[in-house]
Amino acid sequence: MESATQDVQIRDQLATELLSIVGADAVVTDNEALRPFECDGLTAYRELPLMVVLPASIAEVRKVLKTCSRLGIPVVTRGAGTGLSGGALPNPDGVLLSLTRMKRILSVDADAKTARVEPGVTNLAISEAVKHLGLYYAPDPSSQIACSIGGNVAENSGGVHCLKYGLTVHNILELKVVTVDGELLTVGSEALDSPGFDLLALMTGSEGMLGVVVEVLVKLLSIPPVAQVVMAAFDSVERAGEAVAAVIGGGILPAGLEMMDSYAISAVEDFVKAGYPVDAAAILLCELDGHAAEVEEQIARVETIFNSQGATGTWVAKDRATRDRFWSGRKAAFPAVGRISPDYYCIDGTIPRRQLGKVLVEISKLSNEFGLRVANVFHAGDGNLHPLILYDANNAGELELTEELGNRILELCVEVGGTVTGEHGVGVEKLRPMCLQFEDAVLEQFHQVKAALDPNSLLNPGKAVPTLARCAEFGAMHVHRGQLPHSDLERF
């Protein structure tokens, strides 16, 4: 009772203090108004925060963090909320720090090929703002019209072009980060390296656990004069997988190399009419970019490789419209699957590419075992697999079953030498498979890294790295999976 009163007091004090920092229109406390913030792109998890705060400047973010630190209030940072692992899921006892009002492009330096932006700027807005200079920002997650650059940094996001152009970590130079106690930290610089530890690398992909990214200096690239796409159909996914290995082993580094299985192909074809061969077991989309002469040469070579690997058909997009149409299908793969199923669950494992055939066979076995359909979309060039599990949350128990299937697929990825998340992050979703991937000592070291920057664990507490106690619980569930409880007692 007493503590409940105390809670209310702290909440009121917090609201009053935050209000004086950001103004009345930038603090949300009303339950109905809090609803839109209750989840990110992983909608199965929902929670209302104590309140949402929407600062408009670095100075305001610093004051908000100082206040929360002093009062011991957890802070969850939110960009655009498109994350797929629950990273921006609110903490019921904490503040949700939404950065959507910090969305200015502060400066563009065409000579240095950089842009300095606030964290709430969307990924695509950067490329649009510099297009007239012949420049663009390379990482292009499929969510690029909506996701924020701050979120991209926090997740180290990739896109279909990261085989050649890298992930977020390869395309940023400097970050301004507000630490949990409200200090302003600059990591990286306008130069290509910095003295001391590589904190820029540490911050990238740290899922809002180590600090709040409040400014990003991104690298820009020159728009390649020519980009071309070749599509190939195969009568088995294994063959398509071998074709991918042959292209890369053959010394070609495509700008993008994507695969879809037959189920994904037909979902997409029904939705956007991309012109995909619906009778194929798998298709590959391979994009090459650069100088016209170079691209022409390489497209021809890739086509030859595909044919020699047993492609049942190849199609080169001759013009911009066809190329866009080919890509539109890949980019619409998630919503297309969303159309044919009430719900879908996107898995994000990475595997060594040579294991693709084996992994897909296993996934299809698991799919039968669980009675849930799975469509596969694959960043084939870099081994990042996105099985989409189709389910209906309205059927009792189906979500749990889906999550279990997801876990089994991720276990498989770890077993073959891969990882439980290629680009979507751990968040709350992959805490359990993290226990499989890492030894206790490594998880413990992660906690110590966290403690070095956030000793009281106020930033996004409980996410990204499982506690050893939780892993022990999961381990227990593990042993019992598929067995009757206490089956060992039957002997008596």
Add this chain to the structure above:
Amino acid sequence: MADNDLKGEFLEIVRSAFERSEKLRIEGSGTKSFYGNPVVATPLDVSRHSGIVSYEPSELVITARAGTRLSEINARLAESRQMLGFEPPWFGGQATLGGTIACGLSGPRRPYAGSARDFVLGVSCISGKGEYLAFGGQVIKNVAGYDVSRLMVGALGALGVICEVSLKVLPQPEVETTRVLEFDKETARAQMVRICKLPLPLSGMSFWGGLLRIRLSGTENGVRAAEQTIGGETDETGVEYWHQLREHELNFFNRNQSLWRLSVPATAPVLGLGDDCLLDWGGALRWIYTDHAPQTVFQTAKKMGGHATMFRPDNGWPNGRFSALDEPSKGIHMRLKSAFDPKGILNPGILYAYV
């Protein structure tokens, strides 16, 4: 160099050093022993922990033990027409992978292909507590856990004894050629900034002795077309030039004088540190000899938007080698150091007195 797995032995050494608070100086084959602040401690030789653990050309990934020589790695990659994308300097034929990653130095290709840390996918190391920890992995896309693998790059062993490294590798370009043009320094710098904005298959840009050299890498047709755009002449000694630049074997480096390394934005004008300067990385890396006081050099680099390193001191350099960190960064460095090495036994003081 034979395959040799000594991680068990190292674990025991570090554990017992931890218990006795004994300081260790981690050593590869010593090719870069001039780099970083001197460390006075018991040597731990990791150069015998060697061998390529796995290499799959079609995966573009190689994993090798820390003591593996770069020469062995390069030879193995070359069999499949692949290479290390960041073109690391060796500074001697015995250079090891571990030392290369700990120093985090990258060669002329760095602005165009990426740095040592950009290519690191996984690092296994022994922490200062004597625990063997495997971070990252062997796949190109991996965001599980904090990116400690990349944090190890350039940390000079202060966070862990690097035992094994997985790297992304690149296909060798089909064709590589160098154009050479004559300019004065300021014009050359401006030219490099201009050329960098063009969509060309660049893989090196350096200016020294009145000559701007531009290396192009790609397919036959792509490179020929770029040559047209750039103009100038073919440099028949190009291959040699880039090698000697990477290895600091050019005449410029052949001096008994302390060598400064300035890493600054390519767009920063040359600021009064004298004229004795070689430009690499399209102007973003500047090697300088100067009689100015260390403080002046550090401050100038900062004003230019970058930092300075006393890279190769002439004997008896009494000062710190690296640009000072600001207070917030300093605090984080100290706390990270103690998270990995609570007793400060691994290469103490090699970066800063406090880590």
